[in-house]
Amino acid sequence: MAEKQKKIFDVSLFKRLLNYIKPYRTVFVLSLVCVIGLSIFGALRPYVLQQAIDTQIAQKKYDGFIVYIVLMLALLLLEVISQLLFIYYASWLGQSVVRDIRVRLFSHMLKFKMTYFDKSSVGILITRAVTDMERIADIFGQGLFMIFSDILKMGVVAGFMLYMNWKLSLIVFITLPIIIFATKIFQKYMKRAFEEVRTEVSNLNSFVQERVTGMKILQLFTREGTEFKKFKAINERHKKGWLKTVWYNSIFFPIAEFVSSLTMGAIIWIGGLNTVVGQTASMGDLIAFTMFIPMLFRPLNQIANKFNTLQMGMVAADRVFKVLDTNSNINDTGTIEANHFKGQLTFEDVRFSYIKDEEVLKGVSFNVDAGQTVAIVGATGAGKSTIINLLNRFYDIDSGAIKIDGVDIKSMTLSSLRHRIAVVLQDVFLFADTILNNITLNNEYITEEDVVTAAKAIGIHDFISSLPGGYHYNVKERGVMLSSGQRQLISFLRAYVTNPSILILDEATSSVDSYSEQLIQDATDTITKGRTSIVIAHRLATVQQADKIIVMDSGQIVEMGTHKSLLKKKDGYYKNLYEVQFLKAEAV
Template sequence: MSQTTSKSFDTQLFKRLMKYTRPYRLTFVSVAFVAILLSLLSVARPYLLKLTVDDYIITKDYQGLLTFSLIMAGILLGEVISQLYFLYYANWIGQSIVRDIRKKLFAHMLRFKMKYYDNSSVGLLVTRTVSDMERIAEIFSSGFFEIVSDLLKMLAVMIAMLLFNWKLALIVFAVLPIILYATRLFQQAMKVAFTEVRLQVANLNSFVQERVTGMKIVQLFTREETEYDNFKKINKKHEQAWLKTVWYNSIFFPIAEITSSITIGLIVWYGGLQAVSDGSVELGTIFMFIQMSQMLFRPLRQIADKFNTLQMGMVAANRVFNILDTQSSIEDKGSIEATTMNGDLSFKKVHFGYIENEEVLHGISFDVKAGETVAIVGATGAGKSTIINLLNRFYEIQDGSICIDNIDIREYTLPSLRSHIAVVLQDVFLFADTIYHNITLKNPDITEDHVIEAAKEIGIHEFIMSLPGGYHYNVKERGTMLSSGQRQLIAFLRAYVSNPSILILDEATSSVDTYSEQLIQRATQKITEGRTSIVIAHRLATVKKASKIIVMDSGTIVEEGTHDELLTIDKGYYRNLYEVQFLAEDATI
């Protein structure tokens, strides 16, 4: 059980959250001052009502009644202005703090290892970054400040009651423990309930996000009914979590209302008896105590509701801080800022596994000279794509070393290392933006003229200009407005304009149409010229032209050589692949 759920209120968590108010200390203090002012103004109104009843209504002093009415109107106006300032700047502080935390959270997430995302739900992370942040904002806009304001009002009211008539005050205070105890139970129950609500919201978001993203698979395998049934179950749990909070509210607020009504009845009964019997209690005092008792009990009921908001915000803050406290980033201890790279690449006895004690690469070693094009082939799961992940330091190796230009890649600063490596993947990811922005990724150093010139060089300018809007054509989410081959071409251009020292093509020519393949083959030839290239592909033309072919099987290198050299190996692994797969392609060429 988390720290937040085990206690009614986590003071350490709240202190940590309050640290984010430091840049807004002046505004914070001014809001606190206005809260004190509102508590004083709230007591002034019932006192003026008492004076109005006793001194001007009963005595029929019309001039005094008019004067006091104007004074009450002025105090009310001041209270309205103060309340406006209080609410606006309490919300302003909340949104400012959320902006700061959200920026810090997103910057932290940008540096997470790929392993973190392998094991995390996208929907859950979206919930933490978006909706949980809004709950944190409500801590300040509808929670903490308003609770403090209400507590100050209650304190001022209780002091005023004791000063004016301690006997009537004791009647009110005698009932107070009942509603305080009920409020306490309510807060504890709602804390647990809201923790469950946030869990179910995250589960619901995660489920919907994954099914919408994978809708093609759902429909392709006719899983609509199954997924709908699963959704109903998750949605039911979400409903039950919320209904539990509704049930607690349904119990608490009627109890609070009845308690308040009983208190008013006792005030009228006792005060009326004293007024009739010996006149020790004035009529205006009874009116004042009725109003003050409402001012005392109403904030209690509201505090319970606002405490719910505070608790939800605290639960959300706990979840967000859990992510901020997660240390899952690649350690960037490199001191070498790589301004240029020749591209000499060396893997030396590299061992790696995504899961502890389950190696994927078993001490592989190979060298690639600057400017060489090396192809890596092998069955699915042989470890080909893992090499790409390790070269970019998306994951850390367990043993061995990877060197570029005879320098261990861990000695380079991470940004400078990755700036010299470009990757074109089989599954190209495009953002919901223009082709131009998907190519440059909004790098201000890459101009549109540069992009157009590069597109002409690799032969895809005409294809881009055939689209509505050309380079400013919006490809929509994940590039759905383009075919897989067109997305590959955009990825080639994105890699080319970055002018990398090392280029990696991971199955970049698979599953595309013949026309796109021809464009891709031309683009491949152009962008691999003069730079170190690693090609993971099954396409015969690319593999044949490679300076060297590395054949992998089950995380080890089983053969290495040129296309012709490998074909001479009797019963060789590559020769078998060639005979099974590549001869069929030769027959169609």
């Protein structure tokens, strides 16, 4: 990795990026043609001016002067047209490539295991998908083609200079190695500076995203001052990173301008003497060379500047490709389309660990008959929610087997498996959209009439209708316009409207008020009939009517049975939990 970062330019990375141009070969070629036109038309103007001065003005002949004027105007017009087409098509190409990479990146991220998101910063992922993408677009709009254009222009200009007057050309060429050497050093240090800037941008995005999301916690615990100091420190590092690039620019460009001015002075002095005394250079040569020198040196300066843009884009591309190369996907190799489940669920000696060698589930085995309602209870960290995550294949088990209707869930396609299982989580996530879209998630097969019918069936239609706009009420980001109980009801309806074969309620009533809880309890009684249901809860009063209760502790099943049978066990784990909760309730 260290060796790779020392490279001024990563050729293999650049080749990989160029592969995304293949669908747009025509536009790419057209952009190159425009670049070539810019170089040739720009270099021809000083040459035509030299011819006009030496053959017309110096000779005091004006019969053909109008031809040179028209030719100059034509070259200028062609240069403008080439510039216009180049800017448009190069930018179009860059945005098209970025669109393709961004679509591929987002598609890739959608397939990641939950483990990846557990370990990754949301802010950094946003930076990869948004900010870094714009830097990649600049490679084509401001970097790659501009560098090629500048190099080509320098080559054409140098050729014209040698053709017109090789002695004056040597004066100019003597100073070129100085600029080239300075450019090489400049590029080396700028790459390091830009890598530092991109790192700090990612850190800044991640910090701000997390603090804005958790603003309520910061204010509740009066941590505004502490977090503000942290923000200032990150922002200061970001500023220092950018100041390094400014410092390098402030050194390089004055040096380049100084050498260019010295060269211009030398040409005027020596060329002027040759014109007046030695007659080895014409007046046209002198004027043309004063035009050629900026055309030769300015592109060299711009190459350094555009190379900065190219390097920033390459650093961004490297970061994006690292995400694309991340192999954290669930292996969706199943071939069975699960169109419907009867609902028989089997766990066979399931072992699982989020962190290697630290098992969360330690040989869990149980069976749920089709249509049964099963409750899973236990202390926090016992492994209850992990069972739900594994059933939906958010994570893959280490060993054992999970079967539905006798078929291993790994044999089923991921989409069909998850389509037949609905989950209501404790922490409800709602998008900044209407209630209707949050319920259907833009599923074209679920109509508004279906949603209204489902809402009436579970008794929350009146609550939704009371909101401004009803089902078209925008709940804003994360559903902040609704109470926690109301958000839970929306989540419950979202699960129910899909008509799942298996319904999972994961702490679904732990954070709602008594009225909302009663609504959910009534709805639960309705929708669990004839449907396999798994209920996870801390409050044991919500699971007493379950057909089976699974009691977990430290990743193992310690008891299993009905509410009544478990209460009969002397010193039973479930009995102790129930009595503790019952006594607390009585005390309240």
